[in-house]
Amino acid sequence: MVTVNRQKSEVSSAPAKYHEPVQGTVFHGDGREEALLKHLQSLPDLSPESTAKLPLQERSQRVLNAIHEFGKGENRYLMSVGDTKGRQVESLVREKKPKLILELGTYVGYSGISFARHLLEIHPNSTYPGSWTEDITEDRAGYISLEKSEVYATTARGGFELAGVDKVIKVLVGSSTPNIKTLREKLNMPRPLKFDMVFLDHLKPLYTIDIKVLEEEGLVGPGTTLVADNVVKPGNPAYLSWVRATPAQKRQSLAAPRLTAQPPVTPNPAVEDWETAFCHGPIDETRWAPDEAEGFTAEGDPNLIYTSEMLDGWDPYTGEKDACEVSVCTGRD
Structure with a gap:
């Protein structure tokens, strides 16, 4: 049986509420992302003259704070992941x-900076994405981010530069599923190289x-840590089912007719049932590929x-309960 643990949030109360729940409304893609970049670039405290001598953590935190205030x-x-969940993921990165x-x-780069x-x-002393070649494998480090929108990618790149992390991050624009299929070629990333951590915060299906x-x-495997945001709000029963199921359960599902x-x-469970939900399903839902996958199908491993x-937390603006699911690949059956 796959173990599902629970960790209480480091924050004991919900953050201040600035917006009503936004699901079902226009909450992105209406010009706010372009306006954010112009706003960040206009702030004197974020100018190269003001930040050149700051330690990286302080410089980047200024940008994170400015993004949050704009929102x-x-x-x-x-x-954005926000800081109640984000700080816990940062602790995971350091660990x-x-x-x-x-x-x-x-999106606008908040999690990338964080x-x-x-x-x-x-x-x-590692080699970062701008200098990767096939010959450099052992000492590669970097943050690869896939973004469908060129507008959002442009906003994020502007924030990365202001925060001083542009050397570390490479943004690839395009739909995620086709991009993943060609990642090794695009990144000069030969097998058996894989990612140590994956952060999922795109279209939930x-x-x-x-x-x-x-x-x-083979881009994830034993030793990889998966961090999936928004598994409570709006929720993602199919994904939770896949990472919580046993190999036997997954093999049985894949053997069923297409x-x-x-x-x-499957709807989200009652709050009191989160600890035991999805360990036995809805595994069959994981066999359906949404239209946004652009015709790609996969059985996984x-x-x-x-x-x-x-990791419990909240939406940074609405105060709604939310969480990140952290799944560590411990081996192969």
Whole structure:
């Protein structure tokens, strides 16, 4: 049986509420992302003259604080991990000391700045993405982020530069699933090189298919830590089912006849049932690839074993309960 642990949040109360729940409303892609970049570039405290002599952590924190403050404004909600969950993931980065991190969903760059800034301190002598070649394998470090929107990628790159982490991060624009299939070629990343950590924060229906493709490509495996945001709000039963199921359960599901229609989506459980939910399903939902996967299908590697824990937190602007699922691949059955 795959163990599902629970870890209480380091923060004992919800953050201040700045927005009502935004699901079902326009909450991105309406110009707020371009406005954010212009705002950041206009702030004197973020100018190269003001930050040149600051330690990286202080310089990058200024940018994170500015992004968060911008998101408090009317019609400026930002889809960012925020700091109640983000600080816990940062602690995980410092603990696990990953060299290679993959992010699915750059958005405006908040999580990229938050997590990638630790790589330079943990691995100061490593070779970062701009200098990668096939000959350099042992000492690679870097934060690879996949983003579908060129607009969001441009905003994020601007923030990365202001924060001083642009050397560490490489953003690839395009749909996530096709991008994952060609990652080794695009990154000069020969086998058996894989990612030490993957942060999922893109379109929720793509979580499962994209993890399966990563498994098939050998880009995740024993030793990889997966961190999936928004597993409570809006929730992701299919993804939780895949990482919490045993190899036997996954193999049994994959042996079933191919689905010809999308199965009903399992609703989120009651709060008191989170600790035991999804360890026995809805595993069959993981066999359906959404339209956004652009025709790609994948069975994944059902023999991989994950041990999971949930890091409790909140949406940084609405105060709604949320969490990240942290799944460590401990081996192969």
